Amino acid sequence: MTTATNQAATTSNPENGQKDARPRFESARYIIGMFVYNTLLYVGFTMVGSTLMPQRLKDIGVANPSATLGVINGVGAVISMFINVFIGSMSDRTRSRFGRRTPWIVSGAVICGICFYMTGLPTIGIGVGIAYCISLIGLNMMIAPITAILSDRVPEKDRGTASAAFGGGAVIGQGLGNLLAAQFVASTRLGFVISGVMLLAAGWISMAILPREHSNLDTPKNNEPVWKVIVHAFTPPIKGASDFWKAFICRTGLLIAYQMITAYQLYILEDRIGQTKTQAGAVIATMSIITMIVSLIATFLSGPISDIIKRRKPPIIFACALYAIGIALAWLIPTPTGMLLFAGVAGFGYGMYSAIDQALNVDVLPNPQEAGKDLGFINIATCAGQAIGSVFTSTIVAVSGGYTMVFPVAIAMTVISAVAAILIKRVK
Numbered sequence: 463m464t465t466a467t468n469q470a471a472t473t474s475n476p477e478n479g480q481k482d483a484r485p486r487f488e489s490a491r492y493i494i495g496m497f498v499y500n501t502l503l504y505v506g507f508t509m510v511g512s513t514l515m516p517q518r519l520k521d522i523g524v525a526n527p528s529a530t531l532g533v534i535n536g537v538g539a540v541i542s543m544f545i546n547v548f549i550g551s552m553s554d555r556t557r558s559r560f561g562r563r564t565p566w567i568v569s570g571a572v573i574c575g576i577c578f579y580m581t582g583l584p585t586i587g588i589g590v591g592i593a594y595c596i597s598l599i600g601l602n603m604m605i606a607p608i609t610a611i612l613s614d615r616v617p618e619k620d621r622g623t624a625s626a627a628f629g630g631g632a633v634i635g636q637g638l639g640n641l642l643a644a645q646f647v648a649s650t651r652l653g654f655v656i657s658g659v660m661l662l663a664a665g666w667i668s669m670a671i672l673p674r675e676h677s678n679l680d681t682p683k684n685n686e687p688v689w690k691v692i693v694h695a696f697t698p699p700i701k702g703a704s705d706f707w708k709a710f711i712c713r714t715g716l717l718i719a720y721q722m723i724t725a726y727q728l729y730i731l732e733d734r735i736g737q738t739k740t741q742a743g744a745v746i747a748t749m750s751i752i753t754m755i756v757s758l759i760a761t762f763l764s765g766p767i768s769d770i771i772k773r774r775k776p777p778i779i780f781a782c783a784l785y786a787i788g789i790a791l792a793w794l795i796p797t798p799t800g801m802l803l804f805a806g807v808a809g810f811g812y813g814m815y816s817a818i819d820q821a822l823n824v825d826v827l828p829n830p831q832e833a834g835k836d837l838g839f840i841n842i843a844t845c846a847g848q849a850i851g852s853v854f855t856s857t858i859v860a861v862s863g864g865y866t867m868v869f870p871v872a873i874a875m876t877v878i879s880a881v882a883a884i885l886i887k888r889v890k
Contacts, residue, residue: 504635570603571665717847
């Protein structure tokens, strides 16, 4: 247990025998900081990934924007897989006066913010892709260390609530990101500026809110050769890790389904349903509001309830079921109404899942001392979901000539996620 965790776990004041208010205050700072971080991060990331970059590809005259978007997302996901695991492992080993996680987060925010803005500058598809992929390096410099904070600094009794705040920030950020991006469909340049500012703020503001990470310069220096460090960083957990990999599959399946619909919602509205650019932007804005409302309710109910009942699996399984139903509604009702129903039902399910996801992942860690590295492997599920989801969607559209068959495949992915969650044994 780290110094910060020991401090957070203190329950009394030795001088007067009274309960110390500091642990509760610090827990609140973790919860608020996690929420602010993921809200701002997902506002910026969603603006670019779901609307601004797809529209930019169309605006600069890319011949096949759907296929190009799939390639960009696929390459970006592969890059993220390696960067996330490597940064997670390096943060485990970092020694500095600011601790082992904070330096990565604040520097990653700068890189990500600048490069997300630059994604809107190129006038050819490959230029957009290069800027976006570089931005993902900075993004993963933030993601890998901050997810490890949940393991090594947040008290176990508050982990479900902190995870709910983390997940709630994600779903609310996605809704706000779609809502904001819809305002800039006709003129994407300012939208890219705002997204970059959001990513920068995500790292810097959250670090100001979270309890300060203590210096770990007194930690013994690791003198292993660089090649051994790299090999260790990319060695996946094996011993006692069966539940860990089931959680990995659970996240991957749901993220594939998410990517297949949400990342292509603009194209689905325009090409499948027949909306104009302006009409599609309005529908996306309405979907965003619906998603934010239902996700907020789902997230902040399911996280604390999970802590109270000491159960992680039932909310995860129910969330997968709701997400599948939401996709089915969008599939069977090929109108803007179907997409709005998807936003409501699937949004509630995704909010539930996001609330419990990180707590579940921490609970199945085979070695908490290597949380940064192992959670980096779990975070690969996000990257894999993005890559596979993009490949699936692009391939289905190319073969079938439309988006209709995307929906049943996405439903199948949610079923796989639910089955993986059911098979986890270590966590109830």
